[in-house]
Amino acid sequence: MSEQRCRSLIPFIYIKQGVMIMRGKNSGLKSLGNQVFFTGPTLLFFCITLLIPFIYGLYLSFTNMTSPISPMEFAGLESYRTAFQDTKFWSAMWLTIKFVAATIILVNLIGFVLAYLVTSGMKGQNFFRAAFFTPNLIGGLVLGYIWQFIFVQSMPEIGQKLGIEILRLGWLGDEQLAFWALVIVTIWQSSGYLMIIFIAGLVSVPGDIIEASTLDGASTLRRLWSVVLPMMVPSFVVTVFLTLKNSFMVYDLNLSLTNGGPFDTTKMVSMHVVQKGLIESNYSVGQAQAIVLFVIVAIITGLQVYFSKKMEVEA
Amino acid sequence: MKKSVVLILTLVMVMVLAACGSNTNNNAGTANEGTATSGKTTIIITNGKGEIAAQWEQAAKDFMAENPDIIVEAHTQAVGDTLSVVDKLTASGKTITLAMVAPDTVNGKYKDFGIDLSGEAWVAETDHAFANEKGELVGFPFSIEGLGLVYNKKVVENAVGGEFDPFSINTRDKLVELLDKIKASGVEYPVAFQTEGWSVSNHYSTQFLNQNEDPSVTVNQLKSGELKLADNAAWNGYYDTLDVLVSQDYNKYGERPIGVYYDDAHVSVGNGTSAMLFNGNWAFDSLQAVAGEEFGFIPVPVDNNPENPLNNKIVAGPTNLLIINKDATAEQQAAAKKFLDWIVFSEKGQDFLVNQSQVISAFKNNSNKVTNPLGASIANAIEQGKTSNFALNYTTAEDWNTKISPEVQKYVAQKLSRAELATFIENYFTSLN
Numbered sequence: 001m002s003e004q005r006c007r008s009l010i011p012f013i014y015i016k017q018g019v020m021i022m023r024g025k026n027s028g029l030k031s032l033g034n035q036v037f038f039t040g041p042t043l044l045f046f047c048i049t050l051l052i053p054f055i056y057g058l059y060l061s062f063t064n065m066t067s068p069i070s071p072m073e074f075a076g077l078e079s080y081r082t083a084f085q086d087t088k089f090w091s092a093m094w095l096t097i098k099f100v101a102a103t104i105i106l107v108n109l110i111g112f113v114l115a116y117l118v119t120s121g122m123k124g125q126n127f128f129r130a131a132f133f134t135p136n137l138i139g140g141l142v143l144g145y146i147w148q149f150i151f152v153q154s155m156p157e158i159g160q161k162l163g164i165e166i167l168r169l170g171w172l173g174d175e176q177l178a179f180w181a182l183v184i185v186t187i188w189q190s191s192g193y194l195m196i197i198f199i200a201g202l203v204s205v206p207g208d209i210i211e212a213s214t215l216d217g218a219s220t221l222r223r224l225w226s227v228v229l230p231m232m233v234p235s236f237v238v239t240v241f242l243t244l245k246n247s248f249m250v251y252d253l254n255l256s257l258t259n260g261g262p263f264d265t266t267k268m269v270s271m272h273v274v275q276k277g278l279i280e281s282n283y284s285v286g287q288a289q290a291i292v293l294f295v296i297v298a299i300i301t302g303l304q305v306y307f308s309k310k311m312e313v314e315a
Numbered sequence: 316m317k318k319s320v321v322l323i324l325t326l327v328m329v330m331v332l333a334a335c336g337s338n339t340n341n342n343a344g345t346a347n348e349g350t351a352t353s354g355k356t357t358i359i360i361t362n363g364k365g366e367i368a369a370q371w372e373q374a375a376k377d378f379m380a381e382n383p384d385i386i387v388e389a390h391t392q393a394v395g396d397t398l399s400v401v402d403k404l405t406a407s408g409k410t411i412t413l414a415m416v417a418p419d420t421v422n423g424k425y426k427d428f429g430i431d432l433s434g435e436a437w438v439a440e441t442d443h444a445f446a447n448e449k450g451e452l453v454g455f456p457f458s459i460e461g462l463g464l465v466y467n468k469k470v471v472e473n474a475v476g477g478e479f480d481p482f483s484i485n486t487r488d489k490l491v492e493l494l495d496k497i498k499a500s501g502v503e504y505p506v507a508f509q510t511e512g513w514s515v516s517n518h519y520s521t522q523f524l525n526q527n528e529d530p531s532v533t534v535n536q537l538k539s540g541e542l543k544l545a546d547n548a549a550w551n552g553y554y555d556t557l558d559v560l561v562s563q564d565y566n567k568y569g570e571r572p573i574g575v576y577y578d579d580a581h582v583s584v585g586n587g588t589s590a591m592l593f594n595g596n597w598a599f600d601s602l603q604a605v606a607g608e609e610f611g612f613i614p615v616p617v618d619n620n621p622e623n624p625l626n627n628k629i630v631a632g633p634t635n636l637l638i639i640n641k642d643a644t645a646e647q648q649a650a651a652k653k654f655l656d657w658i659v660f661s662e663k664g665q666d667f668l669v670n671q672s673q674v675i676s677a678f679k680n681n682s683n684k685v686t687n688p689l690g691a692s693i694a695n696a697i698e699q700g701k702t703s704n705f706a707l708n709y710t711t712a713e714d715w716n717t718k719i720s721p722e723v724q725k726y727v728a729q730k731l732s733r734a735e736l737a738t739f740i741e742n743y744f745t746s747l748n
Contacts, residue, residue: 067398067402068398069398069402069403069405069406148575151575152574152575152576152578152579153579169570169571169574170568170571170574170575170576172574172575173568173571173572173573173574173575173728174571258575261512261573261575261724262573262574262724262728263512263573263720263721263722263724263725263728263730264721275717278397278398279397279713279717280713280717281713
């Protein structure tokens with residue numbers, strides 16, 4: 001709905017600008033001045049921290065540099081050829097896709113359930129909202145080290161005392177369990193954040209249609225499925241996008257929790273790129289792989305936003 | 316309309332930034348002249364050990380006070396910086412006179428960097444001056460480090476019932492016997508074996524290279540494909556010993572030997588709930604030992620022959636070298652040599668190296684001792700001549716960490732057979748040709 005309103009505003013602005021420019025040069029300059037004043041600082045920092053490094057990185061991927069300080073010699077698509085032939089890159093990519101799949105489903109599901117619970121009018125729900133959101137305020141690196149302690153020290157201790165076989169040995173030493181350790185920590189970190197977005201979506205579902213569906217005799221589940229969820233699609237567009245992007249680009253948690261171990265079985269694609277580019281002295285190949293990763297993530301998230309937008313309905 | 320404004324803004328900004336960029340480059344190009352005016356020589360010295368940044372600068376000041384005709388610019392690489400300070404300064408157009416680098420790089424990245432130092436007076440005072448593959452003595456051994464089985468003296472002495480000499484453990488059977496004794500004394504798991512990649516691969520798995528007096532001989536045999544690991548006694552011997560150390564009988568983490576155990580292993584040995592682990596002198600800080608606890612090194616036994624020199628020596632050698640740039644002027648090189656002499660022969664220099672920086676000295680004339688008991692026991696072994704080479708220095712250290720370590724860890728976790736590991740390492744070396 002708000003989207004619609006925005007769109008209808010745009011021609012109006014254009015007309016206004018047109019009028020301004022027709023009025024005289026001064027007001028055109030003034031409008032430019034306004035634009036620079038309001039968007040300039042953001043644009044400047046966007047350029048410095050994102051756009052320029054990105055274009056520069058793209059350029060570097062066409063060279064054959066081995067380290068950030070080696071001479072820039074143009075080498076065409078050579079780095080991309082090496083990047084595509086790197087089987088470890090693709091296995092890291094596949095692992096990341098599995099991680100993305102697991103986290104998208106679980107984080108959104110748990111985030112939604114939490115949001116549903118803390119908007120249901122239970123006692124102390126504001127406290128729970130704050131409590132579930134707090135993990136998101138802890139940085140990924142710190143979080144990784146905290147959970148490393150839990151997986152390495154606390155859980156085996158509990159497993160030993162209570163005789164729970166699966167907790168008895170450190171999880172981070174087993175390929176499968178280390179992967180799920182990463183998923184669990186991601187859930188713990190991000191589901192509270194998504195919960196906030198879902199809460200905003202849930203409270204904006206119009207009361208009249210809820211009331212109408214109740215009068216029509218819909219059960220709680222039916223109402224959730226046929227009324228609330230379709231109205232929540234805009235929230236899901238945002239949350240799925242966020243989890244997709246964050247999970248594809250995961251690095252800090254990966255580094256601090258498992259550091260790719262045991263024997264490189266939990267090395268996600270970002271970590272592989274960093275290692276390729278900076279540690280193994282294959283700078284341009286690492287750059288090329290980073291660009292490939294960017295393209296893949298851009299396509300997937302683009303498609304996701306495009307198709308899920310189509311699912312939006314209006315009350 | 317809007318789009319064109321954005322485009323113009325972007326272009327303007329790109330041009331401004333590009334202009335700034337090229338300006339600084341020009342400045343760097345002109346500002347850099349090796350030797351300064353007024354008869355003084357300026358040298359740039361770089362330090363790769365971030366933890367001794369302050370000491371390094373102080374050393375430069377003290378040296379300048381004694382040598383007023385030399386100006387020393389001291390630089391230090393920050394801890395955790397992936398880009399070496401040597402590369403950064405070189406890329407910005409400066410000529411470094413004296414650089415601190417890892418020993419393996421004088422045969423790799425910096426193979427054309429250093430000048431031959433064999434004529435220097437300090438060479439007579441050390442066994443660890445480092446020669447490159449061409450046989451030129453390019454490396455001044457700045458720091459010595461060593462590794463082996465770090466043991467808790469109290470726990471071991473309690474088990475053997477009296478004085479314990481770590482060099483008495485010179486066969487694998489004697490080590491097993493010792494482990495059994497420690498177990499019998501009430502320590503459930505005598506070993507807390509941490510298996511981080513750099514430890515079990517870079518440090519443990521390169522020990523076999525010492526089977527020739529000069530490890531580079533072994534490396535060359537591997538590169539040519541002449542040495543087959545599957546039936547090499549020393550290579551198998553070290554893994555036989557490893558099998559004992561990580562086994563469920565003795566190892567605290569025996570059921571799942573690969574995991575994140577570094578801190579727990581060190582604390583266990585530090586407080587005496589386990590007796591030993593494999594690591595180097597830097598392990599001391601992680602042991603978190605209370606005052607009065609003593610620690611030392613047992614050499615890792617490779618077989619059951621007590622005469623085998625490998626069983627009687629601790630792996631120790633230079634981990635940082637100082638090399639002098641061949642592109643520096645003759646005056647700068649002379650000034651850098653003077654600085655090296657100052658470290659070795661002057662009282663202030665000796666104090667800087669050992670007391671201030673807590674570095675184990677490679678030089679016999681330096682009577683200072685580090686306070687870290689593990690470092691002191693390496694220093695004693697150096698004095699008694701009971702050290703063998705730090706074999707990792709003769710190969711590419713990075714590759715052991717990124718390429719080989721996952722395979723070694725798989726072997727430890729019993730997901731890879733020893734024959735497969737042998738083939739992998741052989742293939743790695745032959746691929747270097």
